[in-house]
Amino acid sequence: MAEYNAMEIMICVAARELENGATVGVGTGAPCAAAMLAQKTTAPDLVIMFEAGGIYPTLPEMPISVGDSRTFYKAAMAGSMGDIMEACSRGFVDYTFLGGAQIDMYGNLNSTVIGNHAKPKVRFPGSGGANDFASFCWRMMVMTPQNNRRFVEKVDFLTTPGWLQGGDSRAKSGLPLGSGPYKIITDMAIMDFEPQSKRMRVISIHPGYSFKDVQENCGFELLKAPQLADTPAPSDEELRLLREEIDPYRYVIGR
Amino acid sequence: MNIIDQGQGELFLDPDPDKAREFFRTKNRKQVNKVMDLKDAIARFVKDGDYLAIGGFGANRTPIAACHEIVRQKKKNLGFAGHTSTHDMEVLSAGEVYDRIDVAYVIGLEARGLSPCSRQYMESGKVKVTEWTNYSLAARLRAAAMGVPFVPTRNVMGTDTIKYSAAKTVECPFTGKKVVLMPALYPDVSVIHVHEADVYGNARFRGIAVADIDLANASKRLIITTERLIHSDEIKRDPSATRIPYFLVDAVCEVPYGAYPGTMPYEYFSDEAHLREWLNVEKDPAEFKAFLAKNIFDCKDHEEYIARNGGMKKMLELRAKELLLFKEV
Secondary structure, eight states, X not given: OOOOOHHHHHHHHHHTTSOTTOEEEOOSSHHHHXXXXXXXXXXXXXXXXXXXXXXXXXXXXXXXXXXXXXXXXXXXXXXXXXXXXXXHHTTOOXXXXXXXXXXXXXXXXXXXXXXXXXXXXXXXXXXXXXXXXXXXXXXXXXXXXXOTTTBOSSOSSOOBOSSTTSTTHHHXXXXXXTOEEEEEEOSSEEEEEOTTTOOEEEEEEOTTOOHHHXXXXXXXXXXXXXXXXXXXXXXXXXXHIIIIIIOTTOTTTTO | OOEEEXXXXXXXXOOOHHHHHHHHHTSOOSOOOOBXXXXXXXXXXXXXXXXXXXOSSSSBSOOHHHHHHHHHTTOOSEEEEESSOSHHHHHHHHTTOEEEEEESSOSBBTBTOBOHHHXXXXXXXXXXXXXXXXXXXXXXXXXXXXXXXXXXXXXXXXXXXXXXXXXXXXXXXXXXXXXXXXXXXXXXXXXXXXXXXXXXXXXXXXXXXXXXXXXXXXXXXXXXXXXXXXXXXXXXXXXXXOSBOGGGOSEEEEOTTTTTTSBBTTTBOXXXXXXXXXXXXXXXXXXXXXXXXXXXXXXXXXXXXXXXXXXXXXXXXXXXXHTTTTOOO
């Protein structure tokens, strides 16, 4: 079996979640790498959208910014932020891939502050387009390394909505009905959300890890699916595409 | 309308459309020559205490030359729309020119990492912060562009982002659903960088618009920096290419490579080595001070900044990179 690192397996596993013909709103870095890998493997007609306005580009290389020229290279349209976010708001966008400094058991994300808002201990970039994508896209996915600092009982600041307080709290919030977190992909496992409580639930474990490892690297109690799947390891072809064609300078997979 | 929920953040600008109309009533409708030096435009149209917005997207078609000039002229107490602001914010933070900010995306330079200088300034307690999102700020500019006090959206509900914003949640009178009202944002002054403009301010740009059409319409004063001036006959020959009409514009400044070290679509790619240097040098205050002297305070203008960072040779390299001249795709 080929050797691979934590970032590589996250990207490969994430890419497999995107089906052909779907629309996906992505940010730079790992989400973009996953979308590019999906286009080169199982989803050649995946429609990638960037929040700054790029619609359905043929990415010649990994963009550095969600607004750089690569994001509308040989694209269907170089539009506006309104074009993208309003397509999401109208229900045209199936998936989004996000990250964040902290995530809780309902998939809520923090990318704003640690500590007090007025004089924070650590200031992060803020929502950017994350709250918008997570509010509007049908299925929100998160890619993040599995550890106790990121997976926390309570996020310091709820920047981006997951299932909010669980149960039917999101449905009551006023956010578009039927949208919400779908899967969480880490370097150890794939999680979904138990349909009633909306709590995070482990459904598949990556090679070399156990449920115990995942739980020990999570700051809250995880649910466990009745049947845990074994995540297939990245294939030689997935790794070749990722290393040679998608990220030859190791911007993302070298992190 | 019954207010269900509202943010506790400060609303920095008045969303009253009648006050905005009174201002827009006073703007000159005549096509007059508005060409001037960037230095003069910033001195004349960016006043201490103004609320400033910057066009483009972080380091993409962003008027970096204007950001340098604002810092060079030591503007003070500005409000700032932190709408996908990356390198523009890094420059403005270095000058500490703003003291209040509407945040959508700040501090970071996307995949390049976070700016230590912007972060330190934001964590200093010197800056008043109201939280929004990228689309929320775009919607606020849309409301202003429409000449209405707000537009409704369906994001942010149930989060701390709305709690620290100045938006309000109400019940829709038609459907009974909850909607968020995003208050109109009329910046006092904005700067937008474009590919081509005529002397009156009719402006063209290529590639993604981001939120610049609404920004141009919403702004009380608007400075256009352009890669090049073109004859007005060319505008008239193809009016469908005009993205910003002249009457919105107060100043037209010809600034070739005005988005450097960021990207200008179809013209030049970002100078990643120089952007990395910015991020690295910020870690050492003494080194950063010397760096700012070299690149901003001791430079007469943008041309000198570029000359100090590789000059025309560098620009040609960045053009080749932007156009993928030597890459098989």
